[in-house]
Amino acid sequence: MNNDTDLKNRGLEVKPNAKQLIVVKINELKELVENKNYEQAIEKLQTALSIYEEFEKEQNLDSNIKANILFRLGNQNFMLKNYDNAEKHYTEVITWSEQNDISEEVGRSYHSIGNIFATQESWNKALENYELAINTNEEIDNLKGLGASFYNIRAVLGQTLNLKKRLKYYKKRLKFYEKEGKDKLLGYFYHELALVFNEYDKKDKEFEFLQKELNNKIEFDIKFELTGTYYSLAGFYDNDDEEEKAFEYYTIALELMLKYEDYEFAGPTTQYLELSLEECENQSLKTKAEQLLKTFKEKDIFTDKRTIFDGIEIGEYKG
Secondary structure (H helix, E strand, C coil): HHHHHHHHHCCCCCCCCHHHHHHHHHHHHHHHCCCHHHHHHHHHHHHHHHHHHCCCCCCCCCCCHHHHHHHHHHHHHCCCCCCHHHHHHHHHEEEEEEHHHHCHHHHHHHHCCCCCCCHCCCHHHHHHHHHHHHHHHHHHHCCHHHHHHHHHHHHHHHHHHHHHHHHHHHHHHHHEEEHHHCCCHHHHHHHHHHHHHHCCCHHHHHHHHHHHHHHHHHHHHCCHHHHHHHHHHHHHHHHCCCCHHHHHHHHHHHHHHHCCCCCHHHHHHHHHHHHHHHHHHCCCHHHHHHHHHHHHEEEEEHHHHCCHHHCCCCCCCCC
């Protein structure tokens, strides 16, 4: 006889395990989100939030649980284009986190508020919140998500500033990072500068900053955007007709995709390698690429190329 049954038989109250009940509700979200049943997902989350608030003090529940529920509520409202409700929930995450000295969801909340304003073409407010997301993650040395925030800043600046002013923005920000000794973050700005120089069609500068980006991320063991760095360099070599180097870097990118389960560039990478196998003269490299392509096929990776956090597909990052 288990403890709950024994308590019931003696006419005593059985108190539910609130954390387990919340986990059940959260686990039920996946199928609802995949089927775009966002209203039902919100109902599940509101139930989870009620459970948390009822048993928070009695069962000493972790404050991060509530922050995560509120963040997910923001996400589902975002998907329904209920932007006022979404912003309200993201702001609640920030306030709750500050009150309870936690930081796990704060950067993502600022980032998501930025997404709301970007969707509504309120570019200045979007930029402000993306930069708050970056600053928050810098303070706690959480590099996850910085790439997405920098990417969205670039998209916003593309709507509001010409190339010359965008380049000036990145150079000024880069000088600030160098002055403050934020060496871990330089790779992200090298990447953005490389892309701007690509738009200027300044190949030498583009290549210079792609190489700096790669060296920085290797030095500081920054894995989150490394796949994209190798992919970008491979594309540069491909466009420059350096086929051997392109093949090598695409192979490395494919290897990293499998290692870190980051499949954003899987389509063009596998296509390039498949079409270039016969031309590859380096037999060991060719064999490695063949084995990687076989693994991709066996895993049927293209049925789910990316892991999207809780249904958000626009400017979100994994966490």
